[in-house]
Amino acid sequence: MASTYLFHGIDGQGKWSMAIALTALLNCEEPVTDDSGRVIDACGQCRNCRQILNNNFPEMYFALPIPPHKNEAEAAELNIEYRKAKKKEPYRIITSNRQLTIPIDTARFIKRKTAIKPDAGVTRVILFYQMEKMLPAAADSLLKLIEEPPPETVIILTASDPENLLPTIQSRAQRIRFRPLPDKTISRYLAEKYDILPDKAAFHARLAQGSLGRAIGLIDNEDESAGRQMAFLLLKEMFTGDTPSAVHAVVESINPRDRGAMENILGHWQSLISDLIYVKYGKSDSGIINIDVAGELENLAVRIDDVNNINAMVDDMKELQLSLRRNIHIRPALAAFTLKIRRYLA
Numbered sequence: 201m202a203s204t205y206l207f208h209g210i211d212g213q214g215k216w217s218m219a220i221a222l223t224a225l226l227n228c229e230e231p232v233t234d235d236s237g238r239v240i241d242a243c244g245q246c247r248n249c250r251q252i253l254n255n256n257f258p259e260m261y262f263a264l265p266i267p268p269h270k271n272e273a274e275a276a277e278l279n280i281e282y283r284k285a286k287k288k289e290p291y292r293i294i295t296s297n298r299q300l301t302i303p304i305d306t307a308r309f310i311k312r313k314t315a316i317k318p319d320a321g322v323t324r325v326i327l328f329y330q331m332e333k334m335l336p337a338a339a340d341s342l343l344k345l346i347e348e349p350p351p352e353t354v355i356i357l358t359a360s361d362p363e364n365l366l367p368t369i370q371s372r373a374q375r376i377r378f379r380p381l382p383d384k385t386i387s388r389y390l391a392e393k394y395d396i397l398p399d400k401a402a403f404h405a406r407l408a409q410g411s412l413g414r415a416i417g418l419i420d421n422e423d424e425s426a427g428r429q430m431a432f433l434l435l436k437e438m439f440t441g442d443t444p445s446a447v448h449a450v451v452e453s454i455n456p457r458d459r460g461a462m463e464n465i466l467g468h469w470q471s472l473i474s475d476l477i478y479v480k481y482g483k484s485d486s487g488i489i490n491i492d493v494a495g496e497l498e499n500l501a502v503r504i505d506d507v508n509n510i511n512a513m514v515d516d517m518k519e520l521q522l523s524l525r526r527n528i529h530i531r532p533a534l535a536a537f538t539l540k541i542r543r544y545l546a
């Protein structure tokens with residue numbers, strides 16, 4: 201066992217579930233063994249396992265991204281809510297229209313609680329979930345703990361992109377990369393757990409591009425399909441409208457205060473652009489994703505006459521995503537983005 205792990209990969213691929221499973225394996229009172237006596241799994245039944253699976257094992261600590269709050273007590277409440285939601289559906293990607301951060305209060309709480317050694321035979325686990333959402337002050341105060349975990353302690357960090365973390369943290373942790381899940385795995389889970397028809401499950405799985413969490417979001421969030429519709433209409437306007445109306449449509453349709461919705465639209469733009477590449481050049485990992493608008497995408501693809509231009513679009517989209525996360529002025533950024541996209545069109 202390493203003392204610090206870094207689970208990385210896009211959200212909704214099972215990093216949380218893996219952290220829970222690992223904690224259970226380390227603390228199970230009656231683990232399952234193979235013929236030669238090697239531990240192969242947690243029992244899932246003993247007291248420790250049950251507490252861990254309920255997200256309330258006293259020696260598992262959670263540093264979670266939560267919305268703004270007044271004090272440490274409120275932060276603790278939000279933390280409990282988050283764990284409850286994850287107990288109900290461990291693959292759900294928890295989003296909010298307010299900015300989520302791992303606050304300094306959580307860092308203080310964890311530092312205080314982990315100053316004392318755990319009971320004999322217990323492995324303490326500290327999960328830093330979505331580490332890139334940790335405020336710099338909180339990260340600074342926990343750096344020592346993360347770099348040199350105390351004995352009998354395992355630290356699990358998760359991040360969608362490990363390159364965003366401090367180099368000292370990156371170098372201390374053993375990296376484990378999570379890969380996109382096969383469509384079949386996603387659609388089977390959806391059909392079993394959410395009782396939806398196989399055809400619909402398969403469609404959502406395809407849209408979700410390897411993220412079970414994204415697929416669940418599509419199902420339980422009506423806004424998601426509205427968001428996708430909106431993303432497509434805006435892209436179409438950018439490609440076919442005149443410049444003032446395209447800029448107006450993009451700037452006016454996106455609410456700069458609703459971060460969740462904005463990230464959502466950007467996500468859909470990315471999948472639509474990758475479909476355009478497929479339609480135009482036949483290159484893609486997954487074939488066409490937005491099958492329902494395939495015909496219209498072919499019409500839009502006519503306006504692309506240079507592969508460099510579409511690559512530039514992809515780069516600009518990534519840049520826009522970064523700048524929105526940095527909280528820069530959103531409307532001017534959207535207007536500038538629209539103008540840039542139009543310059544790439546034939």
Ligand SMILES: [Zn+2]
Nearest residue numbers: 228243246249
């Ligand atoms: Zn057990």
